[in-house]
Amino acid sequence: MSELKTTYKKLMNLLKYLNNKSDRFEKKKLKTQKK
Secondary structure: OOOHHHHHHHHHHHHHHHHHHHHHHHHHHHHHHOO
């Protein structure tokens, strides 16, 4: 059961990481579009 928990935590961290990355990417795109 604990193994499953750690895997779940890792997945959640990965998701957060990806979301942050895409957020920054979108902001960068928006900035370049304005110019």
